[in-house]
Amino acid sequence: MRKVKRKEKVYFPDPKFHDPLVTRFVNHIMKNGKKNIAYNIFYNAMEKIEIIKKKEEKSALEIWKEGLKNVMPHVEVRSRRMGGSNIQVPVPISSNSKITKAMKLLISCAFIRNEKTMANKLAYEIWDAFQEQGEAVKRKENIHKMAEANKAFSHFRF
Template identity: 80%
Template sequence: MRKSKKRKRIYFPDPRFNDILVSRFINHLMKNGKKNLAYRIFYNAMKKIEEIKDKEEKSSLEIWKDGLKNVTPNVEVRSRRMGGSNIQIPTSISSNSRITKAIKLLISCASIRKEKTMSSRLAYEIFDAYNEQGEAVKRKENIHKIAEANKAFSHFRF
């Protein structure tokens, strides 16, 4: 092989929820190395979810995990040059990449919402994802539709 194998990154659990997935989410939420700000945004979003939820017996962390699960794509399309045109080839994704794509989808869709603060944007996007609504779920479904439309090219796998 030309490239060496990528090392698996070790994540330490976050201080409040003691969860590795939360620390991964916070690392993706962080900009310019401001991790304390990312912690504050995420924990305020969890408080906001506690306020938003109506008669839900689940905790805010469980709502966040279910929302993340609803946004997680199963396939992706990759471009490949064949002859004179680019074709989209649907490929399955590894579990690690699925989680990363879901996290990035949630954060990017939360950042384009109209609420005032990032923590409230994130809270409402997570709650919409939990209820299988919102922009992140639409983008995931769009990825699946594109893969379904290009299913004829699936035998051209990399």
């Protein structure tokens, strides 16, 4: 066996919601080791979602999880060298990678929005993802379209 199974990383629950998934998301937001600032951004975004949600009966955390689920890609394309050319081979993604990719998509798309603060950007991107709109959902659909277009090469999986 060439590849060794990697140990799954254990995340401690966050102080407010007691959810390890929140800690994982905050770790992706964090820059230069400033975790308190990242937690503040996330918690302020959750408060903003509470204000935005109006008649929705779900909590802000449930809206965030639903938005993450809507942004999760199920397949991706990887380059594979065949003969003298590179082909894009669609490959299913592991469950752990799905979550990571969804988090990175949400954060990167929130970062390019035109809101005032990062908490507002993140809140509106999460809300758009919850409603299956916004840039993160478009990027996920583009990933799926590329995999669909290259379905003919799916028998070249690694």
